[in-house]
Amino acid sequence: METITLVLVMFVGVIVSSTLIRMLPVPLPLPLMQIAIGAAIGMIGNWRLDLDPEVFFLLFLPPLLFLDGWRIPKEGLLRDKGMILALALGLVFITVLGVGYFIHLLIPSMPMPVAFALAAVISPTDPVAVSAIAARVPVPKRLMHILEGESLLNDASGLVCLRFAIAATLTGSFVLSEATLSFIMLALGGIAIGVLVTWVITRIKSWTSRRFGEETGAQILISLLIPFVAYLFAEHLHFSGILAAVAAGISMSYTELSGRALAVTRMRRTAVWDTLQFSLNGLIFVLLGEQLPGIVAGASQVVRDTGHHEPIWLLLYVVVINLALGALRFCWVWLSIRFSIYRRRADAPRSLWRVAAVMTVAGARGTITLAGVLTLPLLMNDGTPFPARDLAILLAAGVIIVSLVVASIGMPLLLKGGLDVPAEPGHQAEIDRARDIAARAAIRAIEQAQHQMSEGRADADRYIEAAGRIADLYRYRIDTRARPDEEGARENASREEEIERQLRLAGLRAERDEFFRLLRHKRLGEEQARKLIREVDLLETQQTG
The missing domain is CATH 1.20.1530.20 (Na+/H+ antiporter like fold)
Known part of the structure; x- marks a missing residue:
C-alpha cells in the first residue's frame, strides 16, 4: 500500500x-x-x-x-x-x-x-x-x-x-x-x-x-x-x-x-x-x-x-x-x-x-x-x-x-542571431497541390453520393441544393489556390485562408461559450451539451492543429 x-x-x-x-x-x-x-x-x-x-x-x-x-x-x-x-x-x-x-x-x-x-x-x-x-x-x-x-x-x-x-x-x-x-x-x-x-x-x-x-x-x-x-x-x-x-x-x-x-x-x-x-x-x-x-x-x-x-x-x-x-x-x-x-x-x-x-x-x-x-x-x-x-x-x-x-x-x-544551417526543402507547393487534388476528389464523391441518395425521391432538389452548398466550399478552395503564372496569388490565397481560419475560430469559441451558458442555466441537458461541445472541440482542433 x-x-x-x-x-x-x-x-x-x-x-x-x-x-x-x-x-x-x-x-x-x-x-x-x-x-x-x-x-x-x-x-x-x-x-x-x-x-x-x-x-x-x-x-x-x-x-x-x-x-x-x-x-x-x-x-x-x-x-x-x-x-x-x-x-x-x-x-x-x-x-x-x-x-x-x-x-x-x-x-x-x-x-x-x-x-x-x-x-x-x-x-x-x-x-x-x-x-x-x-x-x-x-x-x-x-x-x-x-x-x-x-x-x-x-x-x-x-x-x-x-x-x-x-x-x-x-x-x-x-x-x-x-x-x-x-x-x-x-x-x-x-x-x-x-x-x-x-x-x-x-x-x-x-x-x-x-x-x-x-x-x-x-x-x-x-x-x-x-x-x-x-x-x-x-x-x-x-x-x-x-x-x-x-x-x-x-x-x-x-x-x-x-x-x-x-x-x-x-x-x-x-x-x-x-x-x-x-x-x-x-x-x-x-x-x-x-x-x-x-x-x-x-x-x-x-x-x-x-x-x-x-x-x-x-x-x-x-x-x-x-x-x-x-x-x-x-x-x-x-x-x-x-x-x-x-x-x-x-x-x-x-x-x-x-x-x-x-x-x-x-x-x-x-x-x-x-x-x-x-x-x-x-x-x-x-x-x-x-x-x-x-x-x-x-x-x-x-x-x-x-x-x-x-x-x-x-x-x-x-x-542568438540564427544559425547557418541548410534549410529544409519547402513543402508549401506540395501541400497546396495535395489540397487541390483532395478537393476535386471530394467534389466527385459529393456528386456521386448526391445522385445515389436522391435517385427516385420526390425531394431530390433538397439533395441537389445541399450537395451544391458543400461542393461550393471545395470549389472556393480550388479557385483561391495560387497558380504558378499568377505572381503574388499564392501569398494572397494563404492570407485569405488565415483570415478565414481566425474567423472560424472566433465563431467556434462563441458557439462553445454559448453551449456552456445554456448548460449552466439548465436550458440544455448535460449529455446533449457534451456532444455539442465535443463537436466544436474537434472542429477547433482541426483549425489549430
Whole structure:
C-alpha cells in the first residue's frame, strides 16, 4: 500500500512540476524541476521505492522507444542518414570505449566493465529536453530532425552496449569478435521481430475491424500493448527487445498509412499516447529525485574507498566526465560535418564551429540515460552487491543535470542571431497541390453520393441544393489556390485562408461559450451539451492543429 501511495504522490509531483515551470519568469528545463520535486518527496516523506531493474526497464523503455519510432519524421531520417548514423552509431561506440576507459582511469575503484556500462548509458541524447529548453529560441528544423534521428537510434545502440557491459561485469569475460557477432545477431533479430509483431497485430486488427466493426477503446489498447509484446517476444528469443520496440514503432507509422482507423480512434489514441509520454518521462525524473538521497550516501562510500574523503569529489567527477563527453562530441560532430561537406563538394557553413557547438550543447542526456542506469543489477551472480552501482547511478544523474543546465544556458546564447544551417526543402507547393487534388476528389464523391441518395425521391432538389452548398466550399478552395503564372496569388490565397481560419475560430469559441451558458442555466441537458461541445472541440482542433 505504501508503494502505491508513493507512486501516486510522484504522479502529483509530475503535475505540480508542469504547473511550476509555467509560473517561472525565466525558462527552466522541466526535468530539473521534476528532479527537485522528487528529492523533496524523498526527504520530506523519508520514502524509498525499491526498484527491480528488469521491471523498471520493461515498464518505461518499450513504450517510450516505440513512440519515438512511430512519430519521428522518416523523410528527415533518410535525407540526413549519413550524419545521423555517424552520431547514433559511430559516436556511441567511440564514447563507450573512450569515455569508459577515461572513467576507469579517473575512478580506479570502478571496474572497467562497470565504467563501460556507465559510458554506454550516458551516450544516448534526449532531444525532448532540448526542444523544451529551446522553446523560446528558433531552432532550425533540420537540426532538430538530425537530433531526433540521432536520439532514436543512439537510444538503441547505447542500451545494447549497456547490455554487453553488464554481461561482461557479471561473467568477468568479454571477447570483441564474439560481442560484434552477437551485436549483429541481436540487432537483426530484434528489428525483424519488431516489424513482424506490428505487421501481424495490425493485420489481425484490420481484418477484425472490417468484419465486426471498430471499437475505439480496443484499438487504443492494442497500440499500447504492441511495444510490450515486441519487447518481451524478442527478449524471450534472446534478441534485442530495445531494437524490437523501436522497429515496432517505425513499422506502426507505415501500417497506419492505410488510413483505415476511425478519425475518433486516431484522436483519442493520440491523446492517450501524449498523456503516457508526459507521465512516464516525468515519473522517471521524479523517481530519480526520490532516489537521490540514498544514491548519494552509497556513492559517497565508494568515493571514500578511492582514498578521497570529501563529497566535493563527486561533483568534480561529474564535471570532468561532462567535459570529456562534450569535447569528444564536439570533435566528432566537427569531423562529421567536414567529411559530409567534402563528400558532397558543398560549401562549408560560415560558422562551422558554432554549428558543432550547438549540436554539442544540444546533446543533453535525459530519460533513456536515467532509465538505463537504474536497470543496473543489484547483485552479481554470486550474490555479492553489484560493484559501484550507486556511484554509477549518481554520476549518470549528475551528467543529466549538468548537461540540461548547460543546454538551457548555452542553446539560447549560441542560437542568438540564427544559425547557418541548410534549410529544409519547402513543402508549401506540395501541400497546396495535395489540397487541390483532395478537393476535386471530394467534389466527385459529393456528386456521386448526391445522385445515389436522391435517385427516385420526390425531394431530390433538397439533395441537389445541399450537395451544391458543400461542393461550393471545395470549389472556393480550388479557385483561391495560387497558380504558378499568377505572381503574388499564392501569398494572397494563404492570407485569405488565415483570415478565414481566425474567423472560424472566433465563431467556434462563441458557439462553445454559448453551449456552456445554456448548460449552466439548465436550458440544455448535460449529455446533449457534451456532444455539442465535443463537436466544436474537434472542429477547433482541426483549425489549430
